[in-house]
Amino acid sequence: MKILITGAAGFIGFHLSQLLADQNHQLIGIDNMNDYYDPVLKEDRLAILKKYRNFIFHRVDIKDKPALDAIFENQRPDYVINLAAQAGVRYSITNPYAYIDANIIGFMNILEACRNYPVKHLLYASSSSVYGGNQTVPFSTSHNVDHPVSLYAATKKSNELMAHTYSHLYGIPTTGLRFFTVYGPFGRPDMAYYSFTRDILVGKPIKVFNHGKLERDFTYVDDIVKGIDKLIDKVPVADPDWDEAVDPISTSFAPYRIYNIGNNNPVKLMTFIAALEKAIGKEAQKVYLDMQPGDVLRTYADVSDLEREINFRPDTGIEEGLCRFVKWYRQYYQI
Numbered sequence: 001m002k003i004l005i006t007g008a009a010g011f012i013g014f015h016l017s018q019l020l021a022d023q024n025h026q027l028i029g030i031d032n033m034n035d036y037y038d039p040v041l042k043e044d045r046l047a048i049l050k051k052y053r054n055f056i057f058h059r060v061d062i063k064d065k066p067a068l069d070a071i072f073e074n075q076r077p078d079y080v081i082n083l084a085a086q087a088g089v090r091y092s093i094t095n096p097y098a099y100i101d102a103n104i105i106g107f108m109n110i111l112e113a114c115r116n117y118p119v120k121h122l123l124y125a126s127s128s129s130v131y132g133g134n135q136t137v138p139f140s141t142s143h144n145v146d147h148p149v150s151l152y153a154a155t156k157k158s159n160e161l162m163a164h165t166y167s168h169l170y171g172i173p174t175t176g177l178r179f180f181t182v183y184g185p186f187g188r189p190d191m192a193y194y195s196f197t198r199d200i201l202v203g204k205p206i207k208v209f210n211h212g213k214l215e216r217d218f219t220y221v222d223d224i225v226k227g228i229d230k231l232i233d234k235v236p237v238a239d240p241d242w243d244e245a246v247d248p249i250s251t252s253f254a255p256y257r258i259y260n261i262g263n264n265n266p267v268k269l270m271t272f273i274a275a276l277e278k279a280i281g282k283e284a285q286k287v288y289l290d291m292q293p294g295d296v297l298r299t300y301a302d303v304s305d306l307e308r309e310i311n312f313r314p315d316t317g318i319e320e321g322l323c324r325f326v327k328w329y330r331q332y333y334q335i
Helices: 011-022 039-049 065-075 096-116 151-170 192-202 221-231 269-280 304-310 318-333
Strands: 002-006 026-031 055-059 079-082 121-127 174-179 206-209 256-261 286-289
Touching: 002 011, 002 065, 011 026, 011 039, 011 221, 026 039, 026 065, 039 055, 065 096, 079 096, 096 121, 096 151, 121 151, 151 174, 151 256, 174 221, 192 206, 192 269, 192 318, 206 269, 221 256, 221 304, 256 304, 269 318
Parallel strands: 002 026, 002 079, 026 055, 079 121, 121 174, 174 256, 206 286
Antiparallel strands: none
């Protein structure tokens, strides 16, 4: 397959590109290599990907419609996986326009490119953050998600609505993927587990928000990309008999689908920190703080759709996943 991946030098995009390149698919990678976090990490990921003969790279921002259209026109991908986005809940509080540019305008350009240069399937990253203030757990794709608590979450919900519109109007099969707290080697330095590891190793206190009373459905990156891989050729089809009164809202009369990809096992933050301390072999100094704006108390993925549709569920436990991450971190930073 010829597959175009945006955000290819990002955390998930890098791991997905490696997996698909090893399967001998023809890959077109796109990334703007921005400095939201250390660009050196992105350059190092990209250097690994460039070793694959079946991977070509374009340093392009998806906000740049002419440049994006030129790639689609020249390459004519069969499948598109949009992982390019401005990430981070807290950054959206202080830099809201970055999210409109990347997550709304950029995604609009992706949809238009898929309309003008037809593809077999568009898959795109959504987020567990769309569940916002929901109280019912586990979070199911059949739940209403109209109460986001951050602009980041609102842009991801918007992506799902925009995708549905293009699926309906132009018959583009689209699949939205709600990722749950992804972690692992070559991860994002702005994520808590990454900064915790750095601070514990150098003896700095870690910031524990809401006094540790948080739960997250931590999902190891290998499980995320395996799920994406299995969904690439699971192309949604229109259902003219779809009835909103009885059918799941994760499906539609249009060729449209939504899935959760999470570990289906929420872990208390203090349990997670204890597992990280064990992997590092050193106890953390902890500073307990109040809840941050835009944050939620718990995430918990219902993955029954994944199990039913592709016979898959993430299963990497935090002990194993954190050991792999800490091993990589020590090697990468020589610490």
